[in-house]
Amino acid sequence: MLVDAHAHLDDKAFESDREKLLEEIESQGIVVINAGSDLKSSLKSLELARKHNFIYACVGVHPHEASNVPADYLDILRELAHDKRVVAIGEIGLDYHYNFSPKDVQKKVFEEQLLLAKELGLPVVVHSREALCDTLEILEKSGVKKGLMHCYSGSLEEAQDFLALGFYFSFGGILTFKRAEKTREVAAGLPRDRVLLETDCPYLTPEPFRGKRNDPTRLPYIARALAKIWGISEKEVEEITKSNAKNFFSIDDF
Numbered sequence: 001m002l003v004d005a006h007a008h009l010d011d012k013a014f015e016s017d018r019e020k021l022l023e024e025i026e027s028q029g030i031v032v033i034n035a036g037s038d039l040k041s042s043l044k045s046l047e048l049a050r051k052h053n054f055i056y057a058c059v060g061v062h063p064h065e066a067s068n069v070p071a072d073y074l075d076i077l078r079e080l081a082h083d084k085r086v087v088a089i090g091e092i093g094l095d096y097h098y099n100f101s102p103k104d105v106q107k108k109v110f111e112e113q114l115l116l117a118k119e120l121g122l123p124v125v126v127h128s129r130e131a132l133c134d135t136l137e138i139l140e141k142s143g144v145k146k147g148l149m150h151c152y153s154g155s156l157e158e159a160q161d162f163l164a165l166g167f168y169f170s171f172g173g174i175l176t177f178k179r180a181e182k183t184r185e186v187a188a189g190l191p192r193d194r195v196l197l198e199t200d201c202p203y204l205t206p207e208p209f210r211g212k213r214n215d216p217t218r219l220p221y222i223a224r225a226l227a228k229i230w231g232i233s234e235k236e237v238e239e240i241t242k243s244n245a246k247n248f249f250s251i252d253d254f
């Protein structure tokens with residue numbers, strides 16, 4: 001069983017054929033952890049998880065949306081997160097590449113959601129783009145001990161600090177890209193019990209489908225790439241990453 005540790009099946013890219021796609025994902029035995037990116041998508045994520053056994057939800061506000069949150073957003077997230085189908089707070093973090101929200105607002109909303117995760121005893125799913133230093137500093141200060149660096153793009157050296165914090169890393173379609181030697185080296189060098197697979201769909205479609213919409217049924221192509229990097233079978237990659245996902249999200253059902 002493959003586990004997609006980070007997907008956005010609530011995205012409007014799936015509006016026209018979501019039901020058909022969900023059937024396909026289920027028939028392939030793929031489990032999906034769906035990430036929220038704002039309050040609306042967090043609610044949609046939870047609704048998907050309530051309706052489908054193979055989907056679990058994360059709720060949270062993405063750094064892009066940090067300046068759009070209402071005053072009571074933490075109460076709304078807390079309420080959603082009390083549902084047992086919610087397995088993490090995410091995706092949250094910092095994005096200094098786009099800076100759609102001002103840095104200080106991104107930091108504040110990140111810190112507040114980390115506190116919420118701590119209060120609820122939930123792990124966090126972190127988005128960090130061109131912001132690893134600040135991300136690490138805020139995480140260290142927060143006292144949060146369980147997190148996933150989703151679509152990790154830092155170096156192996158930078159990863160050491162996050163490993164020391166107890167964090168996990170997930171990799172997606174980039175592993176299959178021709179010019180992603182650096183990411184493959186990082187995936188090769190990390191401890192295997194801290195690595196998960198993800199699609200981040202509808203984005204980051206793996207080869208040979210690059211340019212098309214991504215979805216969880218493409219996950220085997222990412223697993224295959226990781227098997228090649230680690231020099232083991234796809235079956236072994238599936239077992240290792242499933243066990244890591246189970247540990248990280250504390251899911252007993254699989």
Ligand SMILES: [Zn+2]
Binds near residue numbers: 200
């Ligand atoms: Zn994402």
